[in-house]
Amino acid sequence: MTVNAALADPAPTSAKGAGIRLSKVEQRYGVDKGTVLALTGVNLDIAKGEFLVLLGPSGCGKTTLMRIIAGLLKSTEGTVEIDGQPLWNGNRRNDKVMQELGVVFQDANMFPWMTIEDNIALPLKLRGVGKEERRRRAAELCELVGITGFEKRWPRELSGGMRQRAAIARALSTRPQILLMDEPFGALDAMTREQMNLELQRIWMESGCTVVLVTHSIREAVFLADRVLLLSPRPGKMDTIRDISIARPRSSYDQSTPEFQAHELELRKRLDSFA
Amino acid sequence: MSKNNAAWFATPLVLIALIAIWHAYVTIFSVSPFILPSPLAVGKAIVKLLSDPRTWQHTLITLYEIVAGFIIAVIIGIVFGGLLGKIRWLEQTLNPLIVGLQVMPKVALIPLFIVWFGFGVTSKIVLAAVISFFPIMTNTILGIKSVETGHRDVMLALNASRWQTFRDVELPSALPFILTGMEVGIVLATIGAIVGEYLGGSQGLGYLAVSTLNAFDVQSMFGVIFILTALGLILYFLVVMMRRYLTPWHAAAKND
Numbered sequence: 001m002t003v004n005a006a007l008a009d010p011a012p013t014s015a016k017g018a019g020i021r022l023s024k025v026e027q028r029y030g031v032d033k034g035t036v037l038a039l040t041g042v043n044l045d046i047a048k049g050e051f052l053v054l055l056g057p058s059g060c061g062k063t064t065l066m067r068i069i070a071g072l073l074k075s076t077e078g079t080v081e082i083d084g085q086p087l088w089n090g091n092r093r094n095d096k097v098m099q100e101l102g103v104v105f106q107d108a109n110m111f112p113w114m115t116i117e118d119n120i121a122l123p124l125k126l127r128g129v130g131k132e133e134r135r136r137r138a139a140e141l142c143e144l145v146g147i148t149g150f151e152k153r154w155p156r157e158l159s160g161g162m163r164q165r166a167a168i169a170r171a172l173s174t175r176p177q178i179l180l181m182d183e184p185f186g187a188l189d190a191m192t193r194e195q196m197n198l199e200l201q202r203i204w205m206e207s208g209c210t211v212v213l214v215t216h217s218i219r220e221a222v223f224l225a226d227r228v229l230l231l232s233p234r235p236g237k238m239d240t241i242r243d244i245s246i247a248r249p250r251s252s253y254d255q256s257t258p259e260f261q262a263h264e265l266e267l268r269k270r271l272d273s274f275a
Numbered sequence: 276m277s278k279n280n281a282a283w284f285a286t287p288l289v290l291i292a293l294i295a296i297w298h299a300y301v302t303i304f305s306v307s308p309f310i311l312p313s314p315l316a317v318g319k320a321i322v323k324l325l326s327d328p329r330t331w332q333h334t335l336i337t338l339y340e341i342v343a344g345f346i347i348a349v350i351i352g353i354v355f356g357g358l359l360g361k362i363r364w365l366e367q368t369l370n371p372l373i374v375g376l377q378v379m380p381k382v383a384l385i386p387l388f389i390v391w392f393g394f395g396v397t398s399k400i401v402l403a404a405v406i407s408f409f410p411i412m413t414n415t416i417l418g419i420k421s422v423e424t425g426h427r428d429v430m431l432a433l434n435a436s437r438w439q440t441f442r443d444v445e446l447p448s449a450l451p452f453i454l455t456g457m458e459v460g461i462v463l464a465t466i467g468a469i470v471g472e473y474l475g476g477s478q479g480l481g482y483l484a485v486s487t488l489n490a491f492d493v494q495s496m497f498g499v500i501f502i503l504t505a506l507g508l509i510l511y512f513l514v515v516m517m518r519r520y521l522t523p524w525h526a527a528a529k530n531d
Contacts, residue, residue, distance in 0.1 A: 072431055095434060103432040109425040113447040113524045122443065123433050154524045 020046040025078035039064050039236035053225035054214045061236020062214045070103045070180045102171030106183040108163035110155035117151040120169045141169035161192040181213040222263045232274050312494035320498035337479040340468040344403025352408050356415025381406045389475045399471035406467035407460035414456030418449025451525050454518050461514045465507045
């Protein structure tokens with residue numbers, strides 16, 4: 001499948017999340033001794049409510065691309081639009097668009113001086129939501145991500161997997177239309193990871209938001225994605241877009257089906273061809 | 276627990292051993308009491324000092340100088356440290372000046388402080404503040420600069436304002452560092468107040484130490500030094516204990 005064919009026909013969905021449009025996005029790093037091209041020629045439409053996975057080897061710019069979509073980095077060229085609104089106005093980030101985004105990083109990045117509850121409700125505090133309402137919402141989110149009972153604990157008292165659940169809860173606290181996840185389960189053990197994938201699928205189906213997830217696990221990509229965007233390295237470029245139309249909700253057993261394994265094999269072959 | 280046991284049993288034993296050696300040395304070599312009085316004589320002098328209300332007045336004055344100077348140092352240290360830690364060009368501009376001031380022996384300024392602020396408590400408070408301000412400021416700068424990149428990313432992704440980032444992330448991140456600066460600072464403030472009293476004025480424990488020595492009452496001078504040590508220790512442990520209440524989340528707070 002070629003890039004252009006896929007672009008002409010973005011996955012049709014009708015959920016509430018916002019769409020993302022990337023046009024001619026390019027990122028260069030460094031000022032001295034010339035620049036390094038990290039990412040180039042990214043033209044991509046992500047549909048509302050879609051689950052898009054960015055997959056690729058290290059150095060393919062997938063994290064860079066995620067940071068650009070998250071507004072953490074202003075791309076040196078090209079534009080990012082969320083629901084038709086530009087993410088950047090000159091050098092200023094568009095506050096209204098930023099409000100629609102929730103970001104989860106590879107590390108949970110819990111603030112150790114706040115209880116789990118305060119960590120989860122921090123985005124609400126920053127928006128001036130009152131204490132009672134924050135507590136109520138935190139309890140609701142703890143239930144959604146399965147850490148009820150740990151509201152008053154310090155982050156250091158939780159396991160890595162639970163901290164990452166809390167990080168997802170924090171990102172969801174403001175009911176964002178778009179959830180951006182940069183290798184969110186990369187630091188977890190294989191069993192926890194598989195369980196988190198199932199939970200994430202459930203959370204995504206319940207919230208109906210658009211998800212962009214970065215991973216270097218082919219299995220995780222195929223399991224979670226509506227579409228997998230494979231990036232090739234040096235410089236980072238869009239290589240292949242692959243539709244994964246396995247029925248939802250997917251279970252762990254689906255990973256043993258011929259259809260699943262065919263997707264996995266195709267992506268692996270393509271990945272191996274970069275080396 | 277085993278570490279705590281060591282502190283409760285071994286430390287007093289070492290202390291007793293030291294006093295015994297001191298006593299033996301003074302007795303065996305019949306050292307003149309004007310050079311080194313015996314532990315017993317010093318003990319008696321301490322009892323006599325503690326039963327004299329004037330000693331308590333001097334202690335209160337010294338305590339006031341230390342605490343006032345220290346509080347000023349904490350406030351100015353955190354404000355300046357916060358500003359310098361956040362504003363890069365300001366730190367780069369002022370850094371040579373700060374290093375210069377830090378290296379300068381502040382004690383040498385005492386005569387000047389006495390000219391400016393008189394022989395009373397003010398000059399001592401100023402000295403205590405000036406001398407304890409630097410470790411608090413430099414630790415605040417260090418603390419604010421060592422905020423984790425991941426934590427900064429979270430605040431950036433949440434589109435937090437500079438003030439929100441300072442209040443919710445930079446200040447709490449820096450707090451363990453600030454407390455370390457304060458632990459050094461309280462000791463320096465104590466030294467500053469006492470040295471100030473040594474060199475000018477007519478009140479405080481530092482003055483008392485000098486005047487007892489001038490009266491050849493060497494055991495009382497040792498007694499004053501012990502009272503000063505006790506005062507310094509109490510203040511130091513009060514600051515150390517603040518860590519437990521201010522940073523219960525921090526690993527260092529558990530081990531104290």
